[in-house]
Amino acid sequence: MRRHHRTTPRPRTPRLPRLLGTLLLVASAGVLTAGSAPAASAAPVPLDRIIPAPAEVTPGATPYRITAGTRIRVDDDPEVRRVGEYLAGILRPSTGYPLPVTTTGAAGILLRLAPGPYGTEGYRLDSDASRVTLTAATPAGLFHAVQTLRQLLPPAVEKDTVQPGPWEVAGGTITDRPRYGYRGAMLDVARHFLTVDQVKRYIDQLALYKINTLHLHLSDDQGWRIAVGSWPRLATYGGSTQVGGGPGGHYTKDDYREIVRYASSRFLQVVPEIDMPGHTNAALASYAELNCDGVAPPLYTGTKVGFSSLCVPKDITYDFVDDVIREIAELTPGPYLHIGGDEAHSTSHEDYVAFMDRVQPLVARHGKTVIGWHQLTGATPAPGALAQYWGLDTTAPAEKEQVVRAAKNGTGLILSPADRIYLDMKYDKNTRLGLAWAGYVEVQRSYDWDPGTYLPGAPASAIKGVEAPMWTETLQASADLEYMAFPRLPGAAELGWSPASTHDWDTYKVRLAAQAPRWDALGITYHRSPQVPWPAL
């Protein structure tokens, strides 16, 4: 399989309708705060109307209303308090209420750690007239419960100026836990460099949908994006440009630590990827000695793939890989290190297998578990390694069988089928951004598949989760990323979290449409796919 790339011009359309909508909302908020109580507006959001769909819902009789006197009661635990403060940080600007976070009292919004059938990320939400109680076995579970609570409140809760309310949460009980432990999204910061602030903004969007993994594609032909002390030219020279010839950039170690810290504050782990042995022109350009012929190629700013390879027979290649893996592993608290391994079209099969045989033990030596794109199954995946499947419906049966065989032998799978959840694929022929080498991927196609049965023959226990990658050949601004991610990203999140029994396009598309005012309130650009019954602008 080969990616067919072309450079797409990036015309930017001013978002006048959204701006107009914002002005109208501001105007109506002014009217409402000028005296009249808001009309007994819409009933609260039903408990099952969120994304990802919760596992179990029991409606109750009376809603809970957040008022000026509401307190957020947390267990006396620093992490629970942090989740409580995070919730207060969302609610205070829009409600205008003080919402103190305290460890005493029994009414209001309660965050409680308690043993129960919640697993490491599940939770329970109980709502009645006097309190909303969020209960989980872990702070991560409470954090996901907070995301549920957010979506049960009116979209205006997301705004950063005071809004009229009322702030009601439907009565009843949600008991919820994820289907899969790995629910990821990838950002390609190599083709176009993304700033720390852009990455943080995306992390916040991922957290809203209970995604728990941020995979950073940190190196490719067009750029090396992380400082490595022992090989400094990787970042300073290899990171000095990007697709289209712009200035590129790289993360200092402190930048990367800040991304990891911020992700962790939203209960996401970071999976760093150094793609090899192919996709390595930026490294080969930075150090002549990494090339078999000892000659450094020029930096590359186009969008072709498959033309570069580390020099498999040279020992210095493994000194280089060992140094890079050691330094990145030291910065990364999570268990995984992604070694790429895709599209190594300039590496012979024998060399590819030999390379993976030498590199995977280096990852283990530095305390990490290997993830590789699914071509790794063409070599010998290390025990415990995960393979990330990025094939298409049309991928050759032999290639799928190779992946299934590895899964039967114990290799875990992360599912990222390119013609389903590659977020950089165009929605249709008119999409102004993105690529189309895997075809057009409209919202229903993106949502309407089952990770549990997607690769027939793969044992259910081998499926570790779902990840939605975002390649950035054509994407640069946050608005570009958001236009491609929304509305498809919430579908990927739901495939990773919700039980298969909740899967239904006709009800999903209604829940999805209801998210649009929330994206507007958050300033998220999105694609108004004709497949979704959006509220009128």
Ligand code: ACM
């Ligand atoms: C890939 O899209 N080359 C993983």
